[in-house]
Amino acid sequence: MPRVTAILVVQDGDRWLDRTLAALASQTRRPEGLVVVAEPTTSFEPEVLEAAGVTQVVTATGGTFGVGIARALRAAPPQESADEWLWLLRADSAPEPDALQALLAAVEVAPSVAVAGPKLVDPDDHARLRSYGETMSRGGATVLLVDDELDQAQYDTVTDVLAVAVDGAIVRRVVWHAVDGLDAGLPSADAGLDLGVRVRLAGHRVVRVPAARVERGRRPEDVARRRPASVRLRRRIARTAQLHRRFVYAPGVLLPVHWVSLLPLAILRILGQLLAKRPGAVPGEVSAAFRGAFDPTVPGARARLRRARTVGWRAVAPLRMDGPALREHRAHERDQADERAGREPDLVRASFLGGGIWVVAVAIAVGVLTFWRLLGATTLEGGGLIPLTSDPTALWSRLGWGWREIGVGFLGAADPASLLWALLGSATWWDPSYAIVLLWLVALPFAALGAWWAATRLSERSWPPVAAAILWAAAPAFLGALGEGRVGAVLVHLLLPWFALALIEGARSWSAAAVAALLFAGIAAGSPVLAPVLLLAVVAWAFARPRGFARIIGVPIPAIVLFAPLVADAFRRGSPLAVLADPGVVQPYEPTSGWGLLIGRPDADVAGWEGILNALGLSGAAWGTLLPAVLLAPVAALALLALFLPGARRSIPALGLAAGGLATAWVAGHLQVTTLGLATTGPWPGAALSLYWLGLVGAAVVALESVARVAVPLGSIAVAAALVAVVPLLGAPILGTSPVHPGDGRILPALAAAAAQNEPGVGTLVLTPQPDGSLGAVLQRGEGATLDDQSALSAGRTAISDDEQALAELAGNLASRGGYDPVPELQDFQIGFVLVTPLGDDPEPAAAAVRARALESLDASSALAAESDSGYGTLWAYTELARTPEAQASRGGYGLGVLALQGAVLLAALLLAIPTRRRRRVVQTRSSLDEPAATTFDEDSDG
Numbered sequence: 001m002p003r004v005t006a007i008l009v010v011q012d013g014d015r016w017l018d019r020t021l022a023a024l025a026s027q028t029r030r031p032e033g034l035v036v037v038a039e040p041t042t043s044f045e046p047e048v049l050e051a052a053g054v055t056q057v058v059t060a061t062g063g064t065f066g067v068g069i070a071r072a073l074r075a076a077p078p079q080e081s082a083d084e085w086l087w088l089l090r091a092d093s094a095p096e097p098d099a100l101q102a103l104l105a106a107v108e109v110a111p112s113v114a115v116a117g118p119k120l121v122d123p124d125d126h127a128r129l130r131s132y133g134e135t136m137s138r139g140g141a142t143v144l145l146v147d148d149e150l151d152q153a154q155y156d157t158v159t160d161v162l163a164v165a166v167d168g169a170i171v172r173r174v175v176w177h178a179v180d181g182l183d184a185g186l187p188s189a190d191a192g193l194d195l196g197v198r199v200r201l202a203g204h205r206v207v208r209v210p211a212a213r214v215e216r217g218r219r220p221e222d223v224a225r226r227r228p229a230s231v232r233l234r235r236r237i238a239r240t241a242q243l244h245r246r247f248v249y250a251p252g253v254l255l256p257v258h259w260v261s262l263l264p265l266a267i268l269r270i271l272g273q274l275l276a277k278r279p280g281a282v283p284g285e286v287s288a289a290f291r292g293a294f295d296p297t298v299p300g301a302r303a304r305l306r307r308a309r310t311v312g313w314r315a316v317a318p319l320r321m322d323g324p325a326l327r328e329h330r331a332h333e334r335d336q337a338d339e340r341a342g343r344e345p346d347l348v349r350a351s352f353l354g355g356g357i358w359v360v361a362v363a364i365a366v367g368v369l370t371f372w373r374l375l376g377a378t379t380l381e382g383g384g385l386i387p388l389t390s391d392p393t394a395l396w397s398r399l400g401w402g403w404r405e406i407g408v409g410f411l412g413a414a415d416p417a418s419l420l421w422a423l424l425g426s427a428t429w430w431d432p433s434y435a436i437v438l439l440w441l442v443a444l445p446f447a448a449l450g451a452w453w454a455a456t457r458l459s460e461r462s463w464p465p466v467a468a469a470i471l472w473a474a475a476p477a478f479l480g481a482l483g484e485g486r487v488g489a490v491l492v493h494l495l496l497p498w499f500a501l502a503l504i505e506g507a508r509s510w511s512a513a514a515v516a517a518l519l520f521a522g523i524a525a526g527s528p529v530l531a532p533v534l535l536l537a538v539v540a541w542a543f544a545r546p547r548g549f550a551r552i553i554g555v556p557i558p559a560i561v562l563f564a565p566l567v568a569d570a571f572r573r574g575s576p577l578a579v580l581a582d583p584g585v586v587q588p589y590e591p592t593s594g595w596g597l598l599i600g601r602p603d604a605d606v607a608g609w610e611g612i613l614n615a616l617g618l619s620g621a622a623w624g625t626l627l628p629a630v631l632l633a634p635v636a637a638l639a640l641l642a643l644f645l646p647g648a649r650r651s652i653p654a655l656g657l658a659a660g661g662l663a664t665a666w667v668a669g670h671l672q673v674t675t676l677g678l679a680t681t682g683p684w685p686g687a688a689l690s691l692y693w694l695g696l697v698g699a700a701v702v703a704l705e706s707v708a709r710v711a712v713p714l715g716s717i718a719v720a721a722a723l724v725a726v727v728p729l730l731g732a733p734i735l736g737t738s739p740v741h742p743g744d745g746r747i748l749p750a751l752a753a754a755a756a757q758n759e760p761g762v763g764t765l766v767l768t769p770q771p772d773g774s775l776g777a778v779l780q781r782g783e784g785a786t787l788d789d790q791s792a793l794s795a796g797r798t799a800i801s802d803d804e805q806a807l808a809e810l811a812g813n814l815a816s817r818g819g820y821d822p823v824p825e826l827q828d829f830q831i832g833f834v835l836v837t838p839l840g841d842d843p844e845p846a847a848a849a850v851r852a853r854a855l856e857s858l859d860a861s862s863a864l865a866a867e868s869d870s871g872y873g874t875l876w877a878y879t880e881l882a883r884t885p886e887a888q889a890s891r892g893g894y895g896l897g898v899l900a901l902q903g904a905v906l907l908a909a910l911l912l913a914i915p916t917r918r919r920r921r922v923v924q925t926r927s928s929l930d931e932p933a934a935t936t937f938d939e940d941s942d943g
Helices: 014-025 046-052 065-075 099-108 173-179 191-201 231-249 252-260 262-275 279-293 298-308 323-340 356-370 392-397 417-427 434-455 463-473 476-484 487-505 510-526 528-544 546-553 557-572 576-580 594-598 610-615 621-644 648-668 686-706 708-725 727-735 750-758 802-814 823-828 845-860 892-913
Strands: 003-009 033-038 056-059 084-090 113-122 125-131 134-136 142-144 170-172 205-215 401-404 410-413 674-676 679-681 763-769 775-781 831-836 865-870 873-877
Touching: 003 014, 003 065, 003 099, 014 046, 033 065, 056 065, 065 084, 084 099, 084 173, 099 113, 099 170, 099 205, 113 191, 134 191, 142 231, 170 173, 173 191, 173 298, 191 205, 191 231, 191 298, 231 252, 231 279, 231 298, 252 262, 262 279, 262 892, 356 434, 356 463, 356 727, 392 417, 401 892, 410 557, 417 434, 417 487, 417 510, 434 463, 434 476, 434 487, 434 686, 463 686, 463 708, 476 487, 476 686, 476 727, 487 510, 487 528, 487 686, 510 528, 510 546, 510 557, 510 892, 528 546, 528 557, 528 576, 528 648, 528 686, 557 576, 557 892, 594 621, 594 648, 610 621, 621 648, 621 686, 621 708, 648 686, 686 708, 708 727, 750 831, 750 865, 750 873, 763 802, 763 845, 775 802, 802 823, 802 845, 831 845, 845 873
Parallel strands: 003 033, 003 084, 033 056, 113 205, 763 831
Antiparallel strands: 084 170, 113 125, 113 170, 134 142, 401 410, 674 679, 763 775, 831 873, 865 873
16 A cells, blocks of 8 residues: 655645644545644644644745745654655645545556646635646647636546646656655746656656545635736746746757747737737746846756656647647637636627618718719829829838928927828829818718617617717818818827717727727828827826726827827927927818807818808808708707706716817817918817817717617717718818819929939929018929928928028019029929919919019029920929939937837837637627726736
8 A cells, every 4th residue: 555645835824724624634544644844933723733644844944835845744654664755735725535545546556647636626616626737839828728627527438637736736756756846946836837747757647536626715826925916927837837848948058049939939928918818917927038048047947857857748749739729729728718707709789780781871871972083083182182203112201200202301309190192102102192172971871880880889770870870071171171181180089989989998908998098190190289188088097997097098198199209399399389380281260159069060160051042132151150050059968957867877888088179179279270371370260170079979978878769860860960060061061162183293393203203303493472462482392292291390490591582682673673693592402393373263362473573483484494384383394403412311229219119119009909709799788987887809918
């Protein structure tokens, strides 16, 4: 009969000790010896020790489980019996009465077995398995064969495994000494796995015994801790253990390779952790790599392995898990994690086919009808639209900090919108400007889709999301932006519903928070004036959802990183408000009244009811405001009604957004941050009104969800009235009265554009007559100042540079009769063409006079040759221009640093945003904002 010496190591486990000693006392097959290793402060009842059969108590301070076992073995020397077994127990390892008997029964009939492990079960429920066997992948990653599952005897048929957990296991003492016990470099995680590997390489077997059960009160990582180790800490410990085993098991010739690869692998794993939505695991990856590089226990562990090894690694290979089996096991682990987290199988409560697809289909038809004049166009012009550069690589070169080739040029930060233009143009890389045409054609259906999808987060029913989709696609500010060619405001309107949805989900999902961060950056880039109110909304939501505070509060980070260089340059130039300028072409507008803002009218220039009412004999500006107000009143009434209906808590954030958007629109109308000739203007209020409209529509959806029986008639009235209110805005593009029209892709006359093909740096001096009789002068390079060339720093500057002063003097001299010789200045500025733009439809007399004087002066100049007179204006060429090599402006260290930092932050956010597991869409229940439920985004947390 084999002899058994039980070793009970007490590490901060006083609260478990009495239960474990009582369990040992009740064993049907009691060990011959029981050695207890404990801290000096541990108190024992003598009668309890006697009942348990304790033969010796060893007191010592500190040390791991392996150290405690070594102390016990020194105090209990080996007996004469060659067949002695060690039963390794922790303070929280209370065995069932027949545990030792079952373990010995399994090994007595199998002389080749050196280690046998029981089922480690939950102390409160012995039907739940905490651990039952371990193995590893081909790459050395630990694989727990069983981890927190119900015991249904599903694993009882397979007994041979690579390793078992060390606590609760029995080990032949002679084999224990042969392999030199536990590895000091593995104080908790992987201690049993490493022991099993070394025992297998020593030519012995490791089995698990289904009839034996031992409680596991704590994970090995939690021993001697006041509170359980967090998920992040367990991942760090596991990675540190894996790297330790890699250095111990690797052939000697590969050790330098493994050491050199630590840093690259750490970087790749960091990217993987971000992709898996575990940013909290990133510091652990760095810490584990550093510990692995300077692990002092590796040499001793390699020596022990070399001394004990009698067979090759082929003996271990069949017991490892790899390929399809490993993938299936990992999928099973994810399913178990979902079950433990209470994530039920997804149920689709609102089908896209049940309403969403129809409203999107109708929006497609309306979009085609509204913008039928744009069909077949490759470029759009008019209003705020000009072409993008024809070179996709040039779009990306505008990012960061560097040379801005607008006007005379300057070194400075790019507008954050440069990233939007690069992404947009790259979608149609063969013709970047064509992306704007497609944007206009898909704007209405995409707006409807975004609103429908976001509204399903607030409603289970089919009608409220449909109403939201129609109202959002027919928003006055959105249609006004499309009519006036304000591409930034159009993008903001399209992104806002997705941002709201992602922000709501961001409290519980890293994926959603990362998506919200990217959308926040995109919205702020499209309309910088919205950044403050969105920042307040994010902070408020973070405090409202404290459990997701860390995720939500990081949402503005990408936007902050994008805007920081621009803000710094704007302050350095003395024009801090320039950062609030709308991206793209400066487009002055006539501010509307406060009543106009309330009805969603961003400016007095937007197509309204005045023309139709005048035709009906109802003249006066009051009618043009009153009629839309009456038509939009049902939407406002629904939004306010939501405050007094069930679910009012969900309407408060929506109405708060509406108030913030309206206040921002009012502020925007009173700012003057950019100049165009004599005109000064501020940010267009339309983007802020989109936020205002988003809040109103969201509150209206809450109301429609609450008034279930009358939701359809009330919603139909509101939708129909809102559609009538925007008839002039929809009609303007159809009738061709909107300034947006197809273009030919050129900004300058054909001759100047053709010359730019051969000489991209050649300049064209553009002279524009002003209403007060002055002359505006702008220098454009190459094919002209494209949309991606525009800069808020240039448009919002409050002082002109020396070069701009010299350019202004050149323009003034060219437009004045006299003996002025412009050749030196033309040569200095590398100007090959001079263009005088045409007058408008109703020019001021002073503008006509200055243009006539400029034409006469330029015709008289011997240095210039008249070339053409077209819709672009009258063109002269300086044919004697001697081109000088262009000095390539370097970004410098600062510019490269800015680009690297922005790229790293955006890449991290993008990796976090990529979904890592397939999940079906679920529409939120009526609890909506109160109780988060499964949605498009993963329910991920790293604890």
